[in-house]
Amino acid sequence: TRGDGNQRTVPLHSLEALIQEHWKVDLIDVDCNGCEQYLFHYTAVREALTERVKYLFVETHGQEAHDSVKEFLTKYAWKPLLDLDFCPKDRCWDTPAGRMCISNCQGLLWYANPHVDDM
Numbered sequence: 001t002r003g004d005g006n007q008r009t010v011p012l013h014s015l016e017a018l019i020q021e022h023w024k025v026d027l028i029d030v031d032c033n034g035c036e037q038y039l040f041h042y043t044a045v046r047e048a049l050t051e052r053v054k055y056l057f058v059e060t061h062g063q064e065a066h067d068s069v070k071e072f073l074t075k076y077a078w079k080p081l082l083d084l085d086f087c088p089k090d091r092c093w094d095t096p097a098g099r100m101c102i103s104n105c106q107g108l109l110w111y112a113n114p115h116v117d118d119m
Contacts, residue, residue: 014044014045015028015045016044022052024053024116025054026055027053028055028056028057029057030058030059034061036058036061036069040069049076050113050115051115053113054112054116055113056078056109056111056113057108059106059108069109070083076115078111078114079112079113081096082109084108085107
C-alpha cells in the first residue's frame with residue numbers, strides 16, 4: 001500500500017529467471033535478511049549462479065545461514081575473496097575493496113566463480 005492508501009501490484013521475478021535474462025552477470029549482492037539458506041537451497045538458483053555469475057556477495061544473518069551459503073559455494077568450487085563468520089560484536093576489516101565494517105552481527109561472504117570467464 002502506498003502512502004495515499006492505494007494498493008499497487010508489482011511484478012515478481014525469481015532470481016534464476018533474472019539471471020537467465022543475461023549472458024553473464026558480473027556481480028550479485030544478496031541481502032535478504034534471513035532468507036539466504038532458502039534462496040540457495042533451490043537447484044535452479046544454484047545452477048544459474050554457477051553458469052553465469054562471476055562474483056557473489058552475500059550478507060548472512062545467523063550462523064546457520066552463513067554455513068548453508070558457504071556449503072553451496074564450496075560444493076560448486078567458488079573461490080573465497082572474503083569470508084567473515086557470523087560475528088558476536090561490531091567489527092571492521094580492511095579488504096581489497098577498502099575498509100568494511102559490520103554491525104548487527106552479520107556475516108559476509110564474497111566469492112569468485114572460477115566457472116565464469118572474466119568479462
